[in-house]
Every structure is written in structure tokens, then in C-alpha cells.
Amino acid sequence: MNIEEIIFDSPLYTRWKRNVEIEEDREVKIYNLDYLISSFKSRVDRYCTKCGKHRIFAADQNVFDVTNIRNIHYPEKIEDKPSFFKSFRCSSDPDHKILYSFIVEGDEVIKISEFPSKYESVKDTFNDYKKVLEKEKITELSKASQLESFGYAIASLLYYRRIFEGIILKTFSESAIENKITEEEFRHKRMNEKIEYIADFLPEYFKENAHMYGVLSKGVHELEEDECRKYLPIVKTIIFFSLDEAVEKRNKEIRKAEMTKKLAEANSKLK
Numbered sequence: 002m003n004i005e006e007i008i009f010d011s012p013l014y015t016r017w018k019r020n021v022e023i024e025e026d027r028e029v030k031i032y033n034l035d036y037l038i039s040s041f042k043s044r045v046d047r048y049c050t051k052c053g054k055h056r057i058f059a060a061d062q063n064v065f066d067v068t069n070i071r072n073i074h075y076p077e078k079i080e081d082k083p084s085f086f087k088s089f090r091c092s093s094d095p096d097h098k099i100l101y102s103f104i105v106e107g108d109e110v111i112k113i114s115e116f117p118s119k120y121e122s123v124k125d126t127f128n129d130y131k132k133v134l135e136k137e138k139i140t141e142l143s144k145a146s147q148l149e150s151f152g153y154a155i156a157s158l159l160y161y162r163r164i165f166e167g168i169i170l171k172t173f174s175e176s177a178i179e180n181k182i183t184e185e186e187f188r189h190k191r192m193n194e195k196i197e198y199i200a201d202f203l204p205e206y207f208k209e210n211a212h213m214y215g216v217l218s219k220g221v222h223e224l225e226e227d228e229c230r231k232y233l234p235i236v237k238t239i240i241f242f243s244l245d246e247a248v249e250k251r252n253k254e255i256r257k258a259e260m261t262k263k264l265a266e267a268n269s270k271l272k
């Protein structure tokens with residue numbers, strides 16, 4: 002169990018068992034997850050939306066069991082549920098904060114809010130992809146991450162699947178394959194067959210995660226929220242990995258073109 006991931010990366014409304022077994026000095030001890038979250042003190046490298054770049058964030062002092070706000074008109078209806086905030090401050094300016102809140106409900110802990118939103122935190126990084134993705138796909142990427150941060154795993158996976166398919170199709174049309182089939186024929190293949198067909202032109206990571214293509218091929222009505230939640234991180238990693246690779250490749254081409262131009266200029270001066 003990775004506390005940093007639970008705090009920062011998990012979608013809203015995810016539920017975890019409150020009791021956590023941790024091995025300490027060869028002895029298994031039981032901790033409350035709410036305690037582990039509120040006492041998490043590691044410094045973390047995160048994107049600061051105010052600075053517009055990655056910064057080191059440090060956790061604030063615990064504010065555990067914040068006051069329950071009571072409505073004087075319905076005093077009996079509001080239960081005492083321990084909720085708590087976890088906040089972090091940017092190393093370059095203490096006013097730049099990242100804030101999360103959790104609630105303990107029975108034997109579960111639920112993440113109930115985050116600020117800034119996951120979308121705000123990733124939005125700027127999408128700008129880099131403008132060079133390799135059409136505007137429409139950038140919008141889909143934003144929608145996918147927004148839906149994911151609200152806990153809508155199926156809806157989010159559908160958007161990521163579209164982007165994923167776009168990458169696969171682009172790879173197909175740009176690859177030099179002998180006796181290449183038509184795009185129409187390629188489109189009719191199942192996801193795992195498509196991957197297989199262009200395997201030589203894909204990063205290793207695609208092949209290592211072949212087990213998830215079945216899920217990506219499923220129809221909307223067959224998808225389960227839990228299953229989608231499980232596969233989302235893998236699909237995302239593959240997408241961002243491929244996009245980063247494409248950006249890198251493009252930047253290299255641009256640099257190469259610039260160098261060629263400079264060389265030509267230098268040569269012409271020599272003559």
C-alpha cells in the first residue's frame with residue numbers, strides 16, 4: 002500500500018479498508034489508514050499549478066478531526082463522522098497549497114475532495130502534446146482526466162480508449178509494413194490483433210501489458226466500474242508514454258532540421 006498514491010493519485014470517492022496491516026520489526030501491526038494518511042510526512046515532488054512547474058511539497062501539521070459543522074435546524078440528522086484534511090505547501094511559496102480531505106465511514110476511509118483539481122494539475126502538461134495530437138484529442142484527454150478525478154472510471158476509460166485507438170491507428174498508418182493491409186481491414190481487427198500487427202513499431206510497454214486489451218475491446222455495456230478503475234492507470238501510462246515518445250521524436254526531428262540548416266548556412270559562408 003502506497004500512502005502517497007492514495008493521497009495524491011487516487012480518484013475521488015475511492016474506498017479503502019480502514020485497517021491496514023504493516024510489518025514492523027518482523028511483527029504485523031494494525032494501523033488505521035486515516036492515521037497513516039494524516040501522519041504522512043514525506044516531501045513529495047508534484048506539479049504546482051501556481052508556479053507552473055514541478056516543485057517539492059511538504060505536508061502541513063495535521064488537522065485531524067476538523068469541527069463538525071452542525072445545522073441548528075436539524076441537529077439530530079448530522080452524525081459525528083471524523084473527517085480530516087491533508088494539506089501540502091509548495092517549497093517556493095507557502096501560499097501555493099495542495100489540499101485533500103477524507104472521511105472515515107464505518108470500517109472504510111473515503112477520499113472526498115481535492116484542490117486544485119486533478120484536471121488543473123495535468124492540464125498544462127497537455128500543452129506539450131499539441132505538437133503530436135489534434136486539438137480534438139487534447140480535449141478528449143482533458144475530459145478523460147476530469148471524469149477520472151470525479152471517480153467515473155467507465156466514462157473516463159472510454160475517452161482514454163478513443164485516444165489509445167487513435168495512437169494505434171496513427172502508428173499503423175505511419176509504419177512501413179510489408180504487404181500492408183488497408184486501413185479499413187485494420188480497423189476491423191480486434192484490439193489485441195491490431196497491437197500484434199504493428200507490434201514491431203510499438204514501445205515494449207505495449208507488449209508487456211497485453212492482458213488489458215481484452216478490457217479495451219469490451220462493449221460499454223460489458224464494462225464494470227471496478228475493472229475500469231483497475232486498468233485505468235495502465236492505459237494512461239501507455240498513452241502518456243507513447244505521447245512523450247512522439248514529442249521526443251518530433252523535438253529531435255526539429256533539432257536535426259535546425260542543425261542541417263545551420264550547417265548549410267555555415268557551408269555557404271565558407272564558399
Ligand SMILES: [Zn+2]
Binds near residue numbers: 049050051056094097
Ligand atoms: Zn508553487
